[in-house]
Amino acid sequence: MDKQRAQEIINSPTMINVSYHGIPVYLQEVPLNGGKARVFPLDELHNEQEVDLNGLFEEGPY
Structure with a gap:
């Protein structure tokens, strides 16, 4: 995922x-x-992590 799309999702x-x-x-x-x-x-709201953007994938809206 690119940085711009990640910010749009946020x-x-x-x-x-x-x-x-x-x-x-x-x-x-x-x-x-x-x-x-x-x-x-x-499923682990207390487990904040910093991850690479290239490992993130958009699945679509609910």
């Missing part, structure tokens, strides 16, 4: 399904520098 008023290597995640933030994003798995 700013979207509707929930857009995103996965990281097949694991559903909530896309929380895209820092200004680098190719990373801050996410957390939907």
